[in-house]
Amino acid sequence: MKFTQLEMKTGMRRLVTEDSDWAQLSTKDAKRLTTLVLSARRFEETILSLDKRGLVHGPAHSSLGQEGGAGGCLAALPIDTMMNGSHRAHHQVVAKIVNALYTDNYDPSAEPVLRDEMREEIRRMMHEILGLKDGWTGGRGGSMHLRRENLGVMGTNAIVAGGLPIACGHAFAEKQQGGERITVSFFGDGAVHQGTTHEAMNLAALYRLPVLFFCENNGYAVSTTIEQSTFETNLNTRPCAHGIESVHVDGMDPLAVWLATRWAEDHIRTQGRPAFVQADVYRYYHQSSPFPGSVFGYRTKEEEEAWRARSPWEFLCDKLISHGIVSEDELNAIDAAVSEAMQAAADSCTEGKGSAMAIPAGHWPDPAGVDDHLTSDMSEFSGLRAAEAEDFSSEQMREMTFIEAIPAAMGAAMKSDPGIVLFGEDVANMGGGTVGATRGLSEFFDTRIVNTPITENGFCGLAVGAAMSGLRPIVELMYSDFFLVAADQLFNQAGKIRHLFNGTAQVPMVLRCRLPGLEGYGSQHSMDPTSVFALFPGWHILAPSNAFDYVGLMNAAMRCNDPVLIIEPQALHKRRCPVPENLDYYIPIGKAKRVAEGRDLTLLTSLGMVETCKDLVASLGIGADVIDLRSLSQRDIDYDLIGQSVRKTGRVAIIEQTTRGAAFGAFLVDEIQRRFFDYLDQPVKRVTGAWAPPTVSRVLERAALAGEDDITKELLAMLRDSALPEPGKEAV
Template identity: 55%
Template sequence: MKTQQIRNQTPMYQLSLEDKDWKSFTNEQAKRTLTLLLGARRFEEAILDLDKRGLVHGPAHSSIGQEGASAGCLAALTPTTKITATHRAHHQVVAKMLHALWARDFDPVQADQLPDDMREITRTLLADILGLKEGWSGGRGGSMHLRNDEVGVVGTQAIVASGMAIGCGTAWAEKVRQSGDLTVAFFGDGAIHQGTAHEALNLAALYDLPMIFFMENNQYSVSMSIEQSTRESELLTRAQGHGIPSIKLNGMNPLAAYRAAEWAAKEISGKRGPVLIQADVYRYYHQSAPYPGSAFGYRSKDEEESWRKQDPVDFLIGELDKRKILDRKSSEHIDSLVQEAVQAAVESCVEGKGSSARIKPDLWPDPATVDNDITGDLGEFEGARFTELQDYAANELDETRLIDVMPRVVAERMAEDESIYVLGEDVANMGGGTVGATKGLMDRFPDRVINTPINENGFCNMAAGMASAGLKPIVELMYSDFMFNATDALLNQIAKMRHLFGGRYPVPLVLRCRIPGTEGYGSQHSMDPSGVFAMFPGWRIVTPATPFDYAGLMNSALRCQDPVLVVEHQSLQKKAGPIPEKLDYHIPFGKARKVAEGNQVTLLTTLTMCELARDTAKEMGVSADILDLRTLSQRDIDFEAIEASIRKTNNVAIVEQSTRGTSIGAFLSDEIQRRCFDHLDQPVKRVVGRWAAPTVSKVLEQAAVAGRSDVEETLREMLADTAQRAAA
């Protein structure tokens, strides 16, 4: 046997500064970099002091010691650069906002104070970290979730690698708009071990996204060293494995980060794709406590002292003075401006001194607003045309299969709206994806139908970034169960974004999830996702059961500024139904469809069970009032129609094909009991599958989900109970 080593052609570099790098560092660049650095340092010191006094509710992840890298990086880039980051982001956010607001004629050495807009944004940032109503997100974001699009802070995330993938979506938007702006995704050495980090790196490289992955290697993930976290401690190999050039530097030297960012911008401009920068830095304090790591035993005092001797603030001020770029007096003046602005921010939020200090009571948000802004007010539907099938004459309708309506309605909207993108696994292949749902779209919109790798959390988080940046992604999950690979993106990020960031930012995203039905796909491909998504009220959920409803609900989903889950049942896709020639109408969220009129029992259904319930009741001679709910997001359900039907029949059953564990019927049953108790002649009945997920075995699969026999049995029970009551 003979072996030959395979060498990776993607470069990894080590940056070393030369004397000429300092000589070309101008007085203007030095003042800006130092202001960003001192702004971050003094702000962090204030947060640490407030935390010691018990005024910061929740964790406050200090970055004192490692601020030089982000200050140097951002100072070298354009003020309109966008950033994402993780839970330890105060320093990056402060540097970014000061850089974004830097007026062309501003000279901190000549100024008496920082400009009013810099002082005000410092105040509102502090207010948000303290949980106050005047903060960026009304206090909801706190220390870990910060967003202010006006200054390019497009979101920090408590889940450490998510911002990398969300940043891919931001970079995508900047690329298609040809803005020339870069996106910098800041993250730590701990995040590089997460799967999402690799998914993000792969997506950015695959799509040539204009972004910098900036890793602040502060040596520890909470208390675990790099050597305890990975066998391969050369972290640049992660980028190399995805074909991304990378560079490593001493992050305690702000100029090194400055030059690295310049190199990165040039590299991206020439080669179109992303780069990774690794800045070796050190956080002086523990994960989220005002004490050093040595107090917890995972670092030595000698190690901490050796890093403190490299302090980026002291180093930069000393070098600028020694090299006659900026004298020490000027540096001290800049420091005084920053300290005054930070102190003013503190005084605006806090009253009292020492142990008697407290948050000013009138600054707390009103508790009554706790549920505000979970979703939008649907004002975007003003002027929309809402119609139902009965609004059309027979000669205006043609029989069409649902699977043919699916790409047709999307194509109509894509032709009108260039912000709509379709992405998912295989959506641009095989003439329309795996089932034909994107048929013809690739031919008409080749740049807006995007095949993704099999990395659901990555591309769903990327879609979140795209939506945050004003695009309208339609994401296809090949099967609903694949949502579990993307639960952070779908349920932790997208579902919470609007509320978490104070209702200031919409999330116009459509997620298509397919249920294969009883076709032998087994327990990891067959779930109905409605019940799981319903637990997260940031999502709106629609379940179209007819071709007409699919078009109307998809139009509403694409008009909506909230994320919308569209549940697609494969068993319905080849069924035909009447639709008009032009698919330009909407069906409102929260309006049920009357499937059948009756007066003995009310049946609440969705998807395949609409037709099954209707046919079964008819065959049994039962006068059933049947509602297709169509919308299953809990706050959108049409309880007005449900209550009206129950007042007529006094009996109700919830009819689902879903298995019991993931059913939404328990919620519906509870709510109906509360709303309609006085009108019920018997307890709410449920037609639902068994506890087990469907398996591949044909007979066990049929047993796992609800079917005709279950509907028949429930109807007999309801009628028998009614008859018994009548006889009594």
């Protein structure tokens, strides 16, 4: 037996600066580098001072000591670079905005203050961190969620590693739209152990995305060391495993970071592949506290003093002066201008001095606007044709199955909107995916039908970033339960972004989920996702019950500037109905439809239960309003139509096939009884399946989901509890 060492195709390298590197650094580049490093340093010192006075509400994750990494990186990149980051991002963001406003002919040592545009953005950034109305997003983002898109700050993220797949999405959109901008995504060593990080790196390498992954390795995830987190402490092995070239540098040496970043940019542009930079840095303070880590016992004072002696700002000054690149007077002038901008920003959002310092009352946002920008104002639908089946003549219609309607609707929209891109597992394979939902699309839209690996959180996050950057992604989840794997990107990101960033960002993406029903797929492939998505007011939920409605609702979803879930019941795939030859119509979000009419009962239902309820009340001889809800988000329910029916019948039942625990109806019961209590003759009833999720066994699956017998039993009970006779009996 013989073993031979396998060689990796992907390179890992370490960069160390030499005197010759300093000799080649121009004065112009050195002043830019100095300004960015110093801006990050002085901004953090100012925030720390405000935090010590209790003026920063919530955490303020200080990055003092890490400014050499962010400043060195961003000074080396073009001013139009896009960036995102994590919860510890003040230094990255302030360096980014200063660089974005730094022109080639600007000399910060020649003026007593920074440029007015820089001072204004620093001021507004500080207001944002303090949660004030004049902040970039009205104070909603605070310290951890910073966004200034016109300066390339695409949005920082409080979820560790949460921004990495989103950065891939920004880069995907840029590449798809023919742009040349690079995206840099900052994260810490703690994020390297997140599965999301590996999903993002795999997608970036697979799709050859122009992304720079920049890891600020400060040695601690809160108080946990790298040695306590992983057996393999060489973090560059992670990108290497995904086929991403990497370089390791001393982040306390801003020039080393600058040179590493220039290498990374050149690699991205010439090789068409992402790159990874690891910069070893050190945060002087605890996770989110104005005290050093030694106070909490996980670091020694000796360790902290050794790292402080390697301060990137003092190191940079020493090198620039000793090599005659920038004079001490020029450095002092830059420091004075930067420090003035920070003090002016702090003065603009505070009053008083010392312990009496406070935030003026007039600086806070208006509480009345707390619900603003949860979703779009729907102005994107202006001028479009809303239609129902009754609006078309039989000559205008053709028979179509539900499964045929899915690719037909997407294909028609993709022809008119080049920004629509479809992501999903197997969507470009097998002539139309696993069930034929993408049949025929690949031959017309080759590069826009994108097969993904089995990385739901990764490709859903990529879709979020692509949507934020101008595309309209459609994501296919092979089965509905898989949304739980992607929960962070769908709920913490897509569902919150518009509101979190106060309407300055939108996520126009569509999520298609297959709901198997009675197909034997078991409890991990059969969950109705409605009730979970309904918890997040940023999502719209559309539930088509036939092919006509699928086309109209899907057209609405693809036009909407919010994230939309559209549920596709597999039980309806082969069901036919008339659909117009011209698919250019839509069904408004929030509009239900009465599909049967009567005076005895109101039945509220959706998806596969609509036809079941219609047929059942007809066979039982019950006069019932059967209302197909179609839109299931809590804020989209059509209470106007429901109210009309309740005032007429006085008796309401909510019919869902799904299991009791996953059912959406509890939300409806509460709201209906609040709105229409005076018109109800009895409590609102619910028909659902059992508590247990459906298992593979045919009989247990049927027992878990609601069927005709369950509906019949409840309807007859409602009639018995009222003055109305049961079907076939006369009233006494």
